[in-house]
Amino acid sequence: MHYRSTRDSSLHVTSAEAIAQGISAEGGLFIPSEIPVITMEELKALAEMRYAERADVVFGKFLTDFTPEEIHACTTGAYHTKNFDTEDIACLTKAYGNAQILELWHGPTCAFKDMALQILPYLLTTSLKKNGEDKKVVILVATSGDTGKAALEGFKDVPGTQIMVFYPEHGVSTMQKRQMAVQEGSNVAVCALEGNFDDCQNGVKLIFTDPAVKERLAGNGMMFSSANSINWGRLAPQIVYYVSAYAEMAKRGDIAWGETINAAVPTGNFGNILAAYYAKNMGVPIGKLICASNINNVLTDFIETGVYDRNRKFYATCSPSMDILISSNLERLLYLLTDGDDAQIRDWFGKLAAEGRYEVTAEIKEKLQKDFAAGFCDDAETKQTIREFRERYGYTCDTHTAVAVKVYLDYVKKTGDTTRTLIASTASPYKFSASVLDAIEGVQDTADEYALVERLGEVSGLPVPESLAALKDKPVRFSEVIRKNDMEAYVLGQLGIV
Ligand SMILES: *Cc1c(COP(=O)(O)O)cnc(C)c1O
Numbered sequence: 001m002h003y004r005s006t007r008d009s010s011l012h013v014t015s016a017e018a019i020a021q022g023i024s025a026e027g028g029l030f031i032p033s034e035i036p037v038i039t040m041e042e043l044k045a046l047a048e049m050r051y052a053e054r055a056d057v058v059f060g061k062f063l064t065d066f067t068p069e070e071i072h073a074c075t076t077g078a079y080h081t082k083n084f085d086t087e088d089i090a091c092l093t094k095a096y097g098n099a100q101i102l103e104l105w106h107g108p109t110c111a112f113k114d115m116a117l118q119i120l121p122y123l124l125t126t127s128l129k130k131n132g133e134d135k136k137v138v139i140l141v142a143t144s145g146d147t148g149k150a151a152l153e154g155f156k157d158v159p160g161t162q163i164m165v166f167y168p169e170h171g172v173s174t175m176q177k178r179q180m181a182v183q184e185g186s187n188v189a190v191c192a193l194e195g196n197f198d199d200c201q202n203g204v205k206l207i208f209t210d211p212a213v214k215e216r217l218a219g220n221g222m223m224f225s226s227a228n229s230i231n232w233g234r235l236a237p238q239i240v241y242y243v244s245a246y247a248e249m250a251k252r253g254d255i256a257w258g259e260t261i262n263a264a265v266p267t268g269n270f271g272n273i274l275a276a277y278y279a280k281n282m283g284v285p286i287g288k289l290i291c292a293s294n295i296n297n298v299l300t301d302f303i304e305t306g307v308y309d310r311n312r313k314f315y316a317t318c319s320p321s322m323d324i325l326i327s328s329n330l331e332r333l334l335y336l337l338t339d340g341d342d343a344q345i346r347d348w349f350g351k352l353a354a355e356g357r358y359e360v361t362a363e364i365k366e367k368l369q370k371d372f373a374a375g376f377c378d379d380a381e382t383k384q385t386i387r388e389f390r391e392r393y394g395y396t397c398d399t400h401t402a403v404a405v406k407v408y409l410d411y412v413k414k415t416g417d418t419t420r421t422l423i424a425s426t427a428s429p430y431k432f433s434a435s436v437l438d439a440i441e442g443v444q445d446t447a448d449e450y451a452l453v454e455r456l457g458e459v460s461g462l463p464v465p466e467s468l469a470a471l472k473d474k475p476v477r478f479s480e481v482i483r484k485n486d487m488e489a490y491v492l493g494q495l496g497i498v
Pocket of ligand 1: 111112113146147229266267268269270271272273321322400426427
């Protein structure tokens with residue numbers, strides 16, 4: 001197996017090169033040349049393994065230039081109870097109706113991004129070593145709230161790396177902002193941007209792909225890489241938990257071996273749900289992939305009409321990690337659906353960049369709708385879902401997970417589909433305490449974040465994650481706000497190469 005670019009099928013690099021580079025030079029995303037197979041026998045064998053060993057098996061199929069020892073060092077370093085508050089790493093709940101929730105937020109920052117960002121530094125430093133690269137790696141991150149903190153925690157004090165995180169000034173929750181502002185580590189920087197997440201992401205992409213900046217870095221013994229979900233090293237770890245969850249469900253007897261399940265995923269940049277698509281195409285019996293959006297419903301429209309149109313109002317919602325109008329990983333899905341037609345991808349994504357809009361062919365739309373169902377809900381419905389799900393089952397979920405629950409319930413109502421469904425739960429409710437409490441108690445509380453956390457603890461009965469409780473006493477280190485046009489200067493300044 002090798003890796004290509006979605007905008008240049010002739011490209012031929014190893015997984016270590018793809019992970020080290022992050023994004024391909026011409027702007028495309030790296031993608032494996034084939035989708036490896038996992039058999040039912042292999043899935044049954046996984047059921048008897050711990051999470052890190054399950055990850056070994058899945059990574060072994062994608063990172064074919066890594067030795068088993070290299071992979072094992074990465075997985076055991078990351079998926080460990082020193083980083084996660086549970087042996088299971090990803091926690092599968094019991095059934096609520098026909099749905100089961102996969103809690104992906106037991107890592108150090110309480111969001112599912114930890115599942116990938118705890119292992120990415122290991123994958124990246126191993127890749128660099130394999131490539132014989134001795135440059136210092138500069139990681140630039142655009143975040144809608146959760147990626148930034150998870151990347152900072154993953155990379156803090158990792159030798160040979162420096163990390164900078166950009167977040168939209170008014171686009172993250174109080175807890176998310178606090179988590180980043182107090183970040184520890186000698187190789188980290190955090191900066192707010194006057195703009196939204198798409199501005200952050202575009203700014204980072206522009207700096208990444210600017211040949212002049214690249215040259216400046218190289219001259220100073222540095223190179224860029226990416227910790228955003230455009231990096232294949234973010235995608236591969238997310239495939240693991242879908243494969244693992246299926247084995248776990250069958251092992252527990254929640255489903256029969258071979259029985260088809262659906263997966264509902266709260267979606268923003270399309271990374272998490274794309275990982276589920278990969279798991280499905282490897283051979284895990286997954287039927288429909290239910291793509292759940294908040295009121296920024298560009299993906300719902302796309303899946304229903306085949307028209308991707310980002311020319312619309314941008315809303316700040318109570319599920320801020322999904323407030324995105326340009327869904328980067330969709331490019332990988334479309335590459336797969338067009339059987340690797342790089343010219344077609346260049347055309348569509350050229351149009352997206354120039355006009356903010358493209359339309360896929362009827363054939364692609366049909367393929368899309370075969371695998372994906374889509375829906376969205378607004379903040380009022382999100383909060384109503386948190387309240388009702390809790391009243392009905394005693395389970396308190398966060399705002400992002402609630403979007404997936406609501407869209408799943410709408411899907412069932414519309415289709416009558418009773419297939420057992422895995423709902424990806426992407427954040428701890430404590431990360432969004434104000435919104436979750438508003439949902440449950442109907443009060444817009446303006447108390448400070450820690451009073452809210454305490455109150456949510458009383459109401460939900462869930463233990464407060466240690467990492468969030470500890471933030472209270474840490475000093476603020478980062479409070480700078482800059483304009484879009486000043487990002488490059490900020491980066492060069494941080495690197496000391498102005
Ligand atoms: C990032 C994030 C999402 C969206 O995931 P994508 O992979 O970007 O689709 C959903 N929920 C939470 C809590 C997140 O942090």
